[in-house]
Amino acid sequence: MRNVNLVLRQPLTCGSEKARAMGESADFVTPKELAAHLGMTESGLRGWRARGVGPKWVILAPKVVRYRRADVEEWIRAKTEEET
Structure with a gap:
């Protein structure tokens, strides 16, 4: 398995203002928000999903992908443990 160096560029927010206004749960983050958090592109996340890797x-x-905040945090912890 290839190690992934995670660089946290900004805090992981719980959903955008627009998403909250539309009634989406704050427990989910969008691919755009997660990509910014991880310092990568949305297309990089799409590639991970296509390969079945990542959080x-x-x-x-259809075409509405979200990440649970708890799943993302668990995935980051697991990756951190793999690299130590």
């Missing part, structure tokens, strides 16, 4: 994701509707 768990949820498909809420």
Whole structure:
């Protein structure tokens, strides 16, 4: 398994203002938010999903992908433990 060096560029927010206004749960983050948090691109996250790697994701509707905050945090902890 290839090690992934995670660089946290900004805090992981719990959903955008627009998403909260539309009634989305604050327990989910968008691919855009997660990509910013990890310092990578949204297309990089799409590639991970295509290969079945990275944090768990949820498909809420066609073309609506979200990540549970708890799953992302657990994935980061697991990756941190692998690299120590």
